[in-house]
Amino acid sequence: MTKxxxxxxxxxxxxxxxxxxALLVLLALGAQGAQADMLIDGTRIVYSEARRDVSLNIRNVxxxxxxxxxxxxxxxxxxxxxxxxxxxxxxxxxxxxxGPNGRQTVRLSYTGEPQNPEQESLFWFNMLELPPSFKGSxxxxxxxxxxxxxxxxxxxxxxxxxxxxxxxxxxQCSPTNAAGTWALECYNPSRFHLSFFGFSxxxxxxxxxxxxxxxxxxxxERLRFSIKDYDKLPQPLTTLAVDFxxxxxxxxxxxxxxxxxx
Numbered sequence: 001m002t003k004x005x006x007x008x009x010x011x012x013x014x015x016x017x018x019x020x021x022a023l024l025v026l027l028a029l030g031a032q033g034a035q036a037d038m039l040i041d042g043t044r045i046v047y048s049e050a051r052r053d054v055s056l057n058i059r060n061v062x063x064x065x066x067x068x069x070x071x072x073x074x075x076x077x078x079x080x081x082x083x084x085x086x087x088x089x090x091x092x093x094x095x096x097x098x099g100p101n102g103r104q105t106v107r108l109s110y111t112g113e114p115q116n117p118e119q120e121s122l123f124w125f126n127m128l129e130l131p132p133s134f135k136g137s138x139x140x141x142x143x144x145x146x147x148x149x150x151x152x153x154x155x156x157x158x159x160x161x162x163x164x165x166x167x168x169x170x171x172q173c174s175p176t177n178a179a180g181t182w183a184l185e186c187y188n189p190s191r192f193h194l195s196f197f198g199f200s201x202x203x204x205x206x207x208x209x210x211x212x213x214x215x216x217x218x219x220x221e222r223l224r225f226s227i228k229d230y231d232k233l234p235q236p237l238t239t240l241a242v243d244f245x246x247x248x249x250x251x252x253x254x255x256x257x258x259x260x261x262x
Contacts, residue, residue, distance in 0.1 A: 037062040043249035060098040088113035117159040119191035167192035174259040182230040188217035195245040202234040
């Protein structure tokens with residue numbers, strides 16, 4: 001398992017510093033008010049075991065300033081510190097300085113450490129945009145933020161059978177009512193992760209939007225997803241249209257007949 005090198009954010013020595021715990025809180029909140037200068041080309045990474053490596057680009061959209069980022073992978077614990085994570089990949093570079101309107105190619109290489117040979121595994125790619133170092137008399141009262149972007153990394157072993165679209169068509173769903181609250185209970189019988197933007201429910205061709213929150217089902221996982229405005233949906237509920245997320249981050253809508261109706 002590879003261990004990423006940790007690069008501490010360059011907080012000014014004379015200013016207000018943030019402890020690791022405080023920084024993790026800010027990262028979890030996403031630094032909502034901050035403007036990101038660094039972007040990732042893509043919303044997900046798909047790594048087939050047969051490939052030697054996979055590359056992606058990160059971009060600095062600031063036309064005037066340089067950007068410094070730290071890059072690492074984790075296996076699902078968003079709060080884990082970079083130096084304490086362990087994944088079966090080598091990521092290069094771990095730290096990058098990107099010039100104004102510049103790009104940086106990032107390469108991932110699988111180390112060969114055994115994973116589940118029959119189903120997709122999920123990891124996460126992290127990009128932490130480090131704040132600049134400030135110098136000036138007002139720096140003592142300055143609080144700086146580090147902004148993190150986190151996207152999914154799907155690893156597909158050679159033994160994984162089928163295709164993602166086939167897995168999407170296997171999804172089994174039925175509306176359920178628990179204590180007066182309607183939800184869509186879904187089961188993923190495939191060995192792929194199924195992500196979706198939302199879904200619509202209705203009767204035949206007459207459907208209403210029932211969920212815009214989206215979600216993801218792991219292989220062989222069963223979950224319940226909220227249904228909004230159930231009473232306004234065309235009845236009886238017989239048809240489900242799911243806006244799945246494909247390998248490129250785009251939407252693919254597939255319709256199916258509900259397994260059961262209320």
